[in-house]
Amino acid sequence: MSGNPDFDTYRLSEDHEAIREAVRAVAADKIAPWAAAVDEEARYPQEAHDALVASDFFAPHVPEQYGGVGADALATCIVIEEVARADASASLIPAVNKLGSMPVILGGTEELKTRYLTPLAAGETTFSYGLSEREAGSDTASMKCRAVRDGDDWVLNGQKAWITNAGVSRYYTVLAVTDPDGPRGNNVTAFVVEKDDPGFSFGEKERKLGIKGSPTRELIFERTRIPGDRVVGEVGAGLKLALATLDHTRVTIGAQAVGIAQGAIDHALSYVKERRQFGTAIAEFQGVQFMLADMAMELEAARQLVYVAAAKSERGDPDLPFFGAAAKCYASDVAMKVTTDAVQLLGGAGYTRDFPLERMMRDAKITQIYEGTNQVQRIVMARQLLKG
Structure with missing residues (x-):
């Protein structure tokens, strides 16, 4: 049966196996030795961060046209799996880079993709995702964070909770209600927020049971002005x-x-x-x-x-x-x-x-x-x- 092409396809490709071998080596040499200290000290796994950047496993999902390696979804999962085998906190670096940037990949303009995916692929920053709130976790449509149009800009007020790698990331995809009287689920818009935007700050680090090497903090918006060209996708289609x-x-x-x-x-x-x-x-x-x-x-x-x-x-x-x-x-x-x-x-x-x-x-x-x-x-x- 092994000569049947229908059966030969049900296995990982040689490329996928090579990726696993390469990540496993990096994880064993550069990540695992620090895992206990990262957990004990509840600090960001900078050693893992640097090793992932150096080996192109930092944001492997980013397409080649933006300077990434263009790893497919399975290859990206293998990277995350092998890093998590050594240190779960460190595995959140490639995982959350995909989470934060995926809305831009799925719905962003070409200009937005170039602007934000290129530095991500280069390892210049991590990319976080702001959806949940304290009172809007599973029920995301009940979020209270608001964005009000002001000329060509938007002004953001509210908070996001449980945000992975908050404070480390330079970029954040943030979901906010842009039409409070609009139909539930069709009144939310996605924006890219940058760390140095005026009025944008962070809460204290959460004290957690696990993944202590990955900082989890609130995002706080106090009249944070977002240029209109940072809307991701269609206004109202963010959810x-x-x-x-x-x-x-x-x-x-x-x-x-x-x-x-x-x-x-x-x-x-x-x-x-x-x-x-x-x-x-x-x-x-x-x-x-x-x-x-x-x-x-x-x-x-x-x-x-x-x-x-x-x-x-x-x-x-x-x-x-x-x-x-x-x-x-x-x-x-x-x-x-x-x-x-x-x-x-x-x-x-x-x-x-x-x-x-x-x-x-x-x-x-x-x-x-x-x-x-x-x-x-x-x-x-x-x-x-x-x-x-």
Whole structure:
């Protein structure tokens, strides 16, 4: 059967495998050694940032015409997966660069793409995404942030919450209500906000359970003037653009979850082969073997679902909303289970900071929450099913 071309296509290409090998080497050499310190000190992983820029894995999704490497959706997921295997916080650098810039890619003018994607591809800045608010998380259409037209400009007032890499990024795609009396869901517009825009500031860093190396802060707008040429897409169509963005980028969170889970399995396997009880390595115990088998089986199912969703993202398939939600939801649930079981396999050692498993368990939790909680993902999937 291996000579059948229909079967030969169901594997990663040599290019994808080469990317995995290259990222894995960078992650092992330049990212993993700093992961514990980054978590302990709750500081931005600058070493990882610099390594990703130097190796062209910083924003691999940016098309070649803007100075990027033009990695496809699957290659971008592989980059994120392999970085997350070493450090989840660092994996948010390429992941959020795609999230923040995807609205510009999907809806921006050619001038806007050139202006903002070119420095991103060059590694000059990260690119964040401002959609959620304290009282508008899952219910994004109820956002209160406002933008009022003033001549050719717009004046922005309000706040955005839970913004990844806020304060580090120079650029932000921000969603704001531009027609308060307009129809719900069709009255929101997307803008690019720059870090040095007057009236734009940041809240204090959130104190988080995990991904401590990725700063999370509020965006605060106080009469922040935005030039009219920084509108992304059509006025009033911002929420549709935001949701279309999430269809693509939820897949990257699935990839992050797969990477975290793979890192946890790697460490657990190493430990159980060395740890001895009752005169033998605990890897010889059937109860341990069954746990490992289940962990690996569920992880591989998650990985395949993420890769299929990534391929659908690249093609723009009409069933991407279902597969993107499914990949993110399933992979993050698996990551939480696998990291919890990995801690269990190490026993008391797993509960200490001497080993990376407790960090991976804490990091895994957020994958079930951000870019849409897994409850919301199930709503998305159900709606797609009911639409037929």
